[in-house]
Amino acid sequence: MVVRVLEEYRDHIIDFGAGHSVYEDPELFGKVEKAMLNEPFVFLLIPSQNREKSALILCERSGLDFNRHFVDHESNYKLAKQIVYTEDREPEETMKEILNQILNEKR
Numbered sequence: 001m002v003v004r005v006l007e008e009y010r011d012h013i014i015d016f017g018a019g020h021s022v023y024e025d026p027e028l029f030g031k032v033e034k035a036m037l038n039e040p041f042v043f044l045l046i047p048s049q050n051r052e053k054s055a056l057i058l059c060e061r062s063g064l065d066f067n068r069h070f071v072d073h074e075s076n077y078k079l080a081k082q083i084v085y086t087e088d089r090e091p092e093e094t095m096k097e098i099l100n101q102i103l104n105e106k107r
Contacts, residue, residue: 001020002016002020002032002035002036003031003032003035006035006036006039007035018067018070018076019070021044021070021073021075021076021079022069022070022073022075022076023075029075029078032079033078033079036079039081040081040105041081041082041101041102041105042079042080042081042082043080043081043082043083043084043098043101044076044077044079044080044082044083044084045084045086045094046071046076046083046084046085046086047085047086047087048085048087049085051071051072053087054071054087055067055068055071055072057087058070058071082098082101084097084098084101
């Protein structure tokens with residue numbers, strides 16, 4: 001699905017969420033990694049640099065413990081080209097940081 005979406009929606013903002021960034025199958029991960037290779041902006045939004053703290057925050061928000069697997073999984077970090085930490089930040093602050101990174105990269 002990720003490969004198809006990237007092909008069909010070039011120059012769009014796409015939110016894959018954890019379910020489409022975690023791959024147990026190395027072959028499938030390789031296909032997604034290759035498809036994202038030329039994408040300059042692949043952001044991972046996560047609460048904290050501390051993965052345990054991030055998992056706790058996300059579990060608290062959702063009421064589910066499944067987030068721990070997604071937070072810990074290496075494919076998130078391998079696919080991301082930029083990581084934005086969101087703890088104690090308003091959504092607008094996060095948006096401004098992402099926009100600044102994009103604008104600075106394009107200069």
